Amino acid sequence: MIAEQLTENLQTAGIDTTQTPIDEAELHREVLIERNFDIFVIRHTGLEEPDALRSLLHSDYVGEQGWQNPFSFSDPTADESLDDQRAAAGDERLSTFDDLFSYLVQDETTPYTVAVYHDHIGAKRTEMGLSTVPYTPEEHVQAMFDPPDSESEERPLRIGLFGQQFVSRLNPIVVDLTDVNTILGLLYDPLTRRIDGEYVPWLADEIEWAEDEDDGGSVEATVTLREGVNWHDGEPLEASDVEFTYNFLKDTSLGDAENPVTAPRYRGRQTLIEDVTAVDRRTVTFEFESTSQEVAQWALTVPLLPEHIWDEQRELVNDQQTAALTWDNEEPVGSGLFEFVDADGDAQLELALFEEHVMLSSILDDLDGVPEEEDAGDLNGGFEETSSYEGLSFEVYPNEGAALDSLIDHDIDVIANEMSIDMLETIEEESDSVQPIIRETPSFYMIGFNDRHSALSNRRFRGVVSRLLDRDYIVEEFFDGHATRPERESELLGLHPSVWEANGRTAPITFPGDAGELDEAQTRELFEEAGYTYSNGDLIE
Numbered sequence: 001m002i003a004e005q006l007t008e009n010l011q012t013a014g015i016d017t018t019q020t021p022i023d024e025a026e027l028h029r030e031v032l033i034e035r036n037f038d039i040f041v042i043r044h045t046g047l048e049e050p051d052a053l054r055s056l057l058h059s060d061y062v063g064e065q066g067w068q069n070p071f072s073f074s075d076p077t078a079d080e081s082l083d084d085q086r087a088a089a090g091d092e093r094l095s096t097f098d099d100l101f102s103y104l105v106q107d108e109t110t111p112y113t114v115a116v117y118h119d120h121i122g123a124k125r126t127e128m129g130l131s132t133v134p135y136t137p138e139e140h141v142q143a144m145f146d147p148p149d150s151e152s153e154e155r156p157l158r159i160g161l162f163g164q165q166f167v168s169r170l171n172p173i174v175v176d177l178t179d180v181n182t183i184l185g186l187l188y189d190p191l192t193r194r195i196d197g198e199y200v201p202w203l204a205d206e207i208e209w210a211e212d213e214d215d216g217g218s219v220e221a222t223v224t225l226r227e228g229v230n231w232h233d234g235e236p237l238e239a240s241d242v243e244f245t246y247n248f249l250k251d252t253s254l255g256d257a258e259n260p261v262t263a264p265r266y267r268g269r270q271t272l273i274e275d276v277t278a279v280d281r282r283t284v285t286f287e288f289e290s291t292s293q294e295v296a297q298w299a300l301t302v303p304l305l306p307e308h309i310w311d312e313q314r315e316l317v318n319d320q321q322t323a324a325l326t327w328d329n330e331e332p333v334g335s336g337l338f339e340f341v342d343a344d345g346d347a348q349l350e351l352a353l354f355e356e357h358v359m360l361s362s363i364l365d366d367l368d369g370v371p372e373e374e375d376a377g378d379l380n381g382g383f384e385e386t387s388s389y390e391g392l393s394f395e396v397y398p399n400e401g402a403a404l405d406s407l408i409d410h411d412i413d414v415i416a417n418e419m420s421i422d423m424l425e426t427i428e429e430e431s432d433s434v435q436p437i438i439r440e441t442p443s444f445y446m447i448g449f450n451d452r453h454s455a456l457s458n459r460r461f462r463g464v465v466s467r468l469l470d471r472d473y474i475v476e477e478f479f480d481g482h483a484t485r486p487e488r489e490s491e492l493l494g495l496h497p498s499v500w501e502a503n504g505r506t507a508p509i510t511f512p513g514d515a516g517e518l519d520e521a522q523t524r525e526l527f528e529e530a531g532y533t534y535s536n537g538d539l540i541e
Contacts, residue, residue, distance in 0.1 A: 001478050002115050002445055002469065003041040009468040009518045013527065014539040025164040025178055031448070032175055033065050035072065038453050039465075041115070043418075045179060046442030047494045048194060049298045050097060054082040055268035056494075057104075057111070065264040066175035071111035072451045077103060086272070089292035094502050101489035105507060108463030111456075113509075114492050115445040116474050119482040122437045123407055123427050124414045132439045133416055134159075136195075137186050137337040138363055143414075144353065145367050145388045156350060156393040160412040162403040165396050167349040170340075171329040172303050173249065173263040182416070183394065186351060187232075188303035188334035191223055191242070197498065199297045202359065203229055203237070203304065203335065205282075209293050219296050221286040222279075226358045231306045232339040239278035244307035246276045252322040254314050261322050272299040309333050337363075338392060352391040408433045418443075421480050438482060442496035455541070460530035467509055467526070473516035 003019055010017040022030065030036045044067075047053065055061050059079050061068035081100040085093050104110040122133035127148040134143045144157055161167070164178050172184045191204040201207060205226040212218045229237040249270045251260035262270070272295065275287040288296045313324035332340050337360065338351040354360070395412055397403040400419050406412050408430055414437070419427075427436045447466065449456040456462060471485035486492040488504035512522035524534060533540050 002447075002474060005474070005516065006039075006041065006447065006465075006469055009523075010465070012518050012520055013468065013523045014534060014537050016538075023164060025166075028176075028178070031070055032067065035070060035450070037448070038450050038456065040446075040448045042446055042448065043118075044444055044446045044494065045181065046444065046496060047499060048301070049295075050495060050500050051086065051272075051295050051298055052268055053100075053493065053495075054086070055271075058082050061267065064262075064267065066267070068264065068267055071448055073111040074451070075109060078109065086289070086291040086295050089294045093292070093294065097490070097500075097502070098504065101493060101504060105489040105492055105509075106505075108459045108466075110466075110493060111451050111462065112446050112448040112494075113466040114486045114494055115447055115469055116471055116479065116483040116485055117442065117444045117491070117496055118418075118479055120439050120441045120443065121419045121421070121424060121482060122415050122417070122439075123404065123419060123423075123434050124437050125407060125410060126431065126433060126435050128413055130414060130437055133437050134414070135182060135439070140186060140392060141337060141353070141360075141363055142367055143389075144392070145364070147389055154390060156391040157389040157414075158393045158395055158412040160395050160397060160403040160406060160415040161417050162397040162400045162415070163417065165394075165417075166346055167394055167396060168330050168343055168346050169328045170332045171324075171327055172305075172332075172334075173252075173265050174325055175264045183349070183351075184303070185336070186338040186392075187332050187336045187340065188305075189336045190303050191225075191300040192297065194298075194301055197501075199300070204300070207297075207300070211293075218274075219288045219291060219293050221288070221293075221296065221300070223284050223286065223300070225282040225284075227282070228356075229335060229358050230356050231309075231335050232333050232354060233306075235306065235308060236281075237304065237306070237335050238281050239284040241304060241307050242284045243276050243278040244311070245302065245305045246270065246273055248305060248310060248314075248324070249302065252314060252324040253316055254311075256314060257316055257319070257322070261316075261320065261325070263325070266302050269299045269302050272296055304335060306333055306335075341391065347396050349394040349396075350391060351394075404434070421478065421482065424480065424482075440498075442498055444486075444494060444496070446494070458530075458541075461527075461532070464523075464526045464530050467511060468518065468523070470511040470513060470516045471509075472511075477516065 007017050007019040027042060031040045031042060055068050057069060057073055057078055059074035062072050062074060081096055085096040088096050120133055124130050129146045130143055134140045166178050172188050189203050191202060192199045193202045203226055204223045206224040208222040210220045212220060231237055249263045249266055252263055253261045272288055272291055273286055274289050277285050279285055313327050315323045317323055317326060337354055337357050339354045341350040341352045343349045400423055403415050407415055424436055427434055449462050451457050475483045475485055486507055489507050490500050490504040492507040512526060513519040527539055
């Protein structure tokens with residue numbers, strides 16, 4: 001719908017434009033892998049940290065796959081600011097970002113724009129106690145221990161997905177064609193997690209930061225792993241696995257290829273690290289590139305990989321690819337709060353609570369209704385009197401209508417995919433059986449421009465096109481109010497207020513029209529001010 005409005009408004013402005021609707025998997029392939037587009041409209045799951053802008057915009061990432069500069073954007077001024085903010089901290093970093101935001105937005109330099117931020121709309125059976133769509137591993141644990149009082153719990157919590165959800169492809173280091181990040185987050189754990197805007201030690205028991213004044217103020221971190229951390233197959237997770245993970249992300253061939261074969265995911269975080277060394281079984285040291293501790297801690301959120309599993313995937317399958325980048329990883333072994341049990345192709349995936357997880361006890365202690373004195377390490381014994389589901393079962397349906405029908409029939413308990421606004425009315429009509437569950441997210445719809453296109457490389461042209469969306473109309477008419485328009489420069493670039501709370505300038509973007517209707521005269525005036533002319537109603541450079 002956003003793409004349709006933009007297409008119609010471009011046509012009204014005298015620009016020869018066609019729209020090609022394609023499914024999510026093909027869209028990701030065309031945009032994130034093939035780079036085959038002029039303008040795209042796509043849903044982005046949200047930027048986790050302001051430094052994520054570096055891999056999104058820096059010229060170093062032109063030509064890489066995934067969310068590494070898919071626009072082919074190259075600008076020395078932007079590059080310099082994106083580099084400078086890494087070495088800065090506090091007010092200096094804020095100032096650097098403010099200058100960058102103004103350069104990208106006020107000077108109309110940015111190769112993309114945010115249309116709106118949107119809520120996640122899911123659905124649940126009415127009797128379920130869920131107040132929000134489970135997203136984090138902790139929320140999935142909470143959902144497991146919160147069944148309706150009237151039910152027998154000798155079954156898994158059944159979570160509905162729909163569309164092309166490739167739940168048999170669970171490779172955490174590749175660019176995937178669909179979003180399975182939530183499932184991967186259940187299976188794989190990092191050293192630290194970002195929770196409510198703060199970096200919290202997770203598999204790390206302690207992190208000591210130091211600054212080497214003799215080396216230009218470079219930052220180092222010594223990480224001590226928690227005692228008793230294991231992989232799902234029972235093997236101990238040690239410092240050598242941490243060292244392996246970061247070296248593997250940098251070069252999945254581990255030196256066997258003529259040039260490094262980097263993993264396309266987590267590139268921004270991986271490039272923060274200069275060296276990582278396992279000191280002993282539980283201790284690992286990190287040396288960072290020219291960066292501040294404020295930025296460096298983001299690098300510790302990368303999911304860890306077991307060396308005894310992934311080392312076998314270093315084999316080259318061609319000059320630019322290793323087995324690790326083509327592997328489906330159908331039976332993943334991680335260290336997360338949930339472990340793989342079984343799968344039925346892309347139709348179903350079953351996970352069980354990983355009872356040996358070192359953080360499980362403290363998580364369960366925080367849940368209402370779970371006795372604090374029980375031993376969380378023995379769920380089958382200590383918790384046999386506690387109400388809980390037996391793991392998670394992800395059920396995949398061809399479309400949201402089929403998923404909703406199954407929810408109404410009580411074949412599943414909750415729909416976790418983002419449902420369309422059109423389905424919200426249907427859900428509310430079935431309130432005796434199902435109810436909507438809505439959560440605010442940092443996700444947004446992005447309009448992206450290919451900087452290699454002769455017209456789109458003109459920043460003033462991009463600037464006018466970015467205004468040809470009535471964002472207020474989109475919020476009310478397309479999302480029924482379950483969305484917000486970007487108000488500040490930082491928000492227009494994808495930094496949700498939950499991620500970046502610093503004071504920012506108001507985004508100077510107004511729609512040349514009203515109530516979704518484009519004012520043709522105003523629009524032509526904007527393009528003429530940008531240096532264009534009209535001939536027989538067509539826009540001409």
